[in-house]
Amino acid sequence: MVSVVTDSERPTLRQQQKQRTRTALLETARRLFVERGYAAVTIDDITSDVGCSRATFYLHFSGKPDVLRRISAETAQQRAVSVYADLDEVLGTGTRAEFTAWLRHAVEWFEENRDILPVWDEAVALEPSFRPIAAEAVAELPAAMPRYLQRWGEARSDEARLRVGLLVTQLERFFTRWAVQGTLDVADTDPAETLTDIWFPALLPPEARHSDLGR
Known part of the structure; x- marks a missing residue:
């Protein structure tokens, strides 16, 4: 019709x-x-x-912080939420190899937005009014992962959210130092594999690690 x-x-x-x-x-x-x-x-x-x-x-x-918030919301944040919704799927049913593939996908998001990342960092450092905006953007990512949060349980939801926040932070700093600043040399290594070693077990609740690590 x-x-x-x-x-x-x-x-x-x-x-x-x-x-x-x-x-x-x-x-x-x-x-x-x-x-x-x-x-x-x-x-x-x-x-x-x-x-x-x-x-x-x-x-x-309303001002410069607001216009930067709108730039991020309309060009990057919706896509970022989608990337972490995919992570929810991977952690629920996927394997270590699928997690590594997800990491490569996440790095692609940083590549797509590499020009605005230093601007975001500068605004967070200089504009107190922008910090709640940045915090809200990070908080939206674990909110897109309901199955992950459910696996950790309500009593440990704050810890679960913190782990996702730390993952976001490390990925951002890794990408900035490696691809933007050129101050981190990965040589002939595969950084996605190394990051998987760190983060695949760290995002699993302790009681699930022994059964899931070998997958």
Whole structure:
């Protein structure tokens, strides 16, 4: 059945222009953040490049932390949640080899977002108001893993969430030092295999480790 969009459902010219302006602000802010760094970019820099006023900017965003949050939410966070939902599947029914494959998939996500990662780190360091936003983004990842949390049990849910948070942190720092900064030399090793040695057992509840480690 073909749905019919009525005139009342179509966006008005004003709404279309508003959306174009919002998109231009997001795209410009991302480009400037990546080129110059978070701290060096001002709201005036963004609005001047787009050709709009500060008042227009504030119609869409509450400030620089908010615009970075929107950039992350609309370009990276939804995909990140999907990656960790896949991890929930792997930990529930998968093998060690499948976990290694998942790690390679996770590194691909970092590769796709490598230009914005330093901006995110800088904002966390400099903007106290951005830290709750960053914390919420990390908290969404174990929330996408209900079977994993169930295996740990309600009494140990905080520990289970912490382990996922530590995994996220180590993967981010590994990727930054290896692929962005070039300060970590993996030589001829396979880092995914080494990370599997660390994290496959660490994400299993203690009572499940002996039965699952050999799979």
